[in-house]
Amino acid sequence: MFKMRPQKGTLITAVVVLVLGLLFFVEGHRDPGDIPAHDRSKLALAISVVIAGVLIIISTGRMWFKHLWHDRYR
Structure with a gap:
């Protein structure tokens, strides 16, 4: 049976x-x-949060969009 799960790698x-x-x-x-190091570290944290958020959205993309709820990729 097809189960929707997030992609573990991402x-x-x-x-x-x-x-x-x-x-x-x-x-x-x-x-x-x-x-200046404080400012750079805040920027690095902000960029990493954005990248992690995008990766989480990519990982759970099947659950967000109903047209992806099928098992064509096996």
Whole structure:
């Protein structure tokens, strides 16, 4: 029977991208006197959140659109 499930590979990639963005954010905020590093780390976090969001939407795309609810790809 056909079951709709999100794609595991893209979900794992989204989690990895988000964790890397958080690590860059923490590393950038380690020195309280380095204001340009704070700005770069905020930008890196924002970009990683956007990329992770797009990957989650791609992973769950079958569930969002009813015309993709079939099993043609087997």
